[in-house]
Amino acid sequence: MEKIKQQNKEILARFAEQKASIHRLWNIEEESAHLLFMLVLIRQAKYIVEIGTSNGYSTFWLAAAAERTGGTVHTIEVDDQRFNLAKANLKNMENIRQYNAKAEDILADFAAGIDFLFIDAGKPGYREYLALLEAKLTPGAVVIADNICSHPETTAPYRKYIENNTAFYSQVIHLNAGLQLAFFRRR
Ligand SMILES: C[S@@+](CC[C@H](N)C(=O)[O-])C[C@H]1O[C@@H](n2cnc3c(N)ncnc32)[C@H](O)[C@@H]1O
Numbered sequence: 224m225e226k227i228k229q230q231n232k233e234i235l236a237r238f239a240e241q242k243a244s245i246h247r248l249w250n251i252e253e254e255s256a257h258l259l260f261m262l263v264l265i266r267q268a269k270y271i272v273e274i275g276t277s278n279g280y281s282t283f284w285l286a287a288a289a290e291r292t293g294g295t296v297h298t299i300e301v302d303d304q305r306f307n308l309a310k311a312n313l314k315n316m317e318n319i320r321q322y323n324a325k326a327e328d329i330l331a332d333f334a335a336g337i338d339f340l341f342i343d344a345g346k347p348g349y350r351e352y353l354a355l356l357e358a359k360l361t362p363g364a365v366v367i368a369d370n371i372c373s374h375p376e377t378t379a380p381y382r383k384y385i386e387n388n389t390a391f392y393s394q395v396i397h398l399n400a401g402l403q404l405a406f407f408r409r410r
Pocket of ligand 1: 249275280324325
């Protein structure tokens, strides 16, 4: 990961500065970002959806991996200020489409063929985001959600749905806020 960090020193320094000076960005931790980066590469994901952009920190890592797979990141943020901050932060990356919207309002319009989904927005909404996208996942898609351990009650309906659904293999990873990693086997 050092090589990527070296190549992107400037933007990563900006993210670190914003994290220290701006409240309520809620960025994932560095180890979780590195995990996302590697999972995109392992999956060779091309159509990546992120729900919850904030200022674009996790988006940056997803897009850095997607540059190596020929993929595009579609990322959604409801808050205007964080959306605009992300737009400025990510302006030099060409493989990102940003949407300034409430995810629930636009996910039905997304095309099928999603091979990587990262969920990190309003915790009570996780189950609905997945309901709106499940039919659009490709077999072998990676679905990963943050805050599974930090917000166990609000994320429980989502977690239990995945765990009890034979279409998925899944495992909670006790890293930082806790991520549930799922492999979508079939429709
Ligand atoms: C935990 S932060 C995302 C952090 C980001 N993934 C990162 O690591 O840099 C969650 C973001 O989701 C946004 N959000 C919450 N509910 C949303 C919704 N229904 N649709 C779109 N964005 C939403 C919030 O405004 C907030 O910026």
